[in-house]
Amino acid sequence: MPLALEAIGGIDRPHVPPSGDPALSTYKEWWHFNIIDDAAGLDVIVNLSLTGDIRTGDEGQANLIFLSLEADRGWRGGLDVFDGLSATVDERGVDLAVGQSSIRYSDGCYRLWLRSANGQLAADLRLVPATEPMLVWKDTPIGSGHINWMIVPYLSASGWVRIGERRVSMEGARAYHDHNWGHWRWGDNFGWDWGFCAAATELGGEPLSLVYDRTVDRRGARVAEHSLAVWRGEQLLRFFARQMIRVRHSGTYRGHVRRIPGVSDLMDPARVATIPARIDLTARFGEDLIEASYIPDAALQIAIPRETGFGLVELNETMGWLTLAGTLAGWPFNVTRRACFEFVG
């Protein structure tokens, strides 16, 4: 096993602030996983998050978002909310548990054992990293706070997911993992676009994986960070920085957007209008060129009450199709693959 993969368990450890830290109230951290099973037509989103002082019952919170999406059945699952004391967190590595669910990393793989509180969804999944992780630990400013990021852009997922009474087995499904942590307030002046396509195609016999990120102010006018990272096989092949990237959003996604928690609809009954119908992106450096377009075909909104006043912060999760064409390191490619983008603002 390459050294970097062996070290993931340590790199991906929690960053819970110590007791008495004056910034405890703004602490936020999550471990996020996407699984795309092309064979079964199943997309899965898992996010285990910690906020505030999780050593107390009423000042901290642990949440589990567990969702499935199938073209003919739509979204299933939702958000389970627990108080901070319900979370078990080993600060030395990835060993997290909340409710009946757990996320662990050992022997070179993530093990996701998941049960939604209402019993609607369950899963037992092994995710084996197929790329080296990338760490963006530079306290990127967002609003009055900052965020850090650890990415594993491509993992191979095996196991099963139970949706209601149906059990879907998977072997070698494409998966993505990231881990964010830092201090910020929801409702501060920031937003972001983020997206990935794991194992989009093969480049010289090795899988090509991409992760896109654009951190902005709420209006999208001031860009704090803008990048497209591309991996070939286990290694980072190219990092396109902001001056190498052009992006254009167009239209408004018109499909139904389910919102969680459901009470968000009572707080803001307006139709969700913050998801683009299409994104076009061009990244160029020397002879390397990527031209990409993303068209979402499903969307779900996670609505978080602002910490800076009334209203909601909208985390729009979308699944759709990414068309990629261009040349990297002399290898041409042209492919359309299922991918995920998130729009926050």
Next chain:
Amino acid sequence: MTSAEALSAALAVLRRDELAAYTRMTDWLGRMTVGFDLPEESFVVRGGKDVLVLPEAPQPIEVKVRTDRDTVIALIDGDLQLLEAVEGRRLDLVADVSLMVPLARAARAFAEGTARARRVRPILEAYRQKCREHM
């Protein structure tokens, strides 16, 4: 737990833990009296400095709401939108049109507060459990 008990408990949590939302709600509700008619129970919500849940109306009812517990849970869970509930005859709202905007804004402030107040969750869970028992 009855609907009146759940609402009364949620209002008490809101007043204690989410005063900004509670105040905004009372501002929009004013002195309005809203009567709720469910198959199992009837009660009245009376606006004022403190919002009270009462078994009977001390004054004329200005807004009448007829619905059932399953619809209330479906609205809270996002399985049903307010407009869908009205159009599907699962929720009737009878009031002078001039009261609709303040009523909607009061309801929105109530939702804002309850979505933020952690102590509302066990109340909702107890209410949901009661609904399941009656299914």
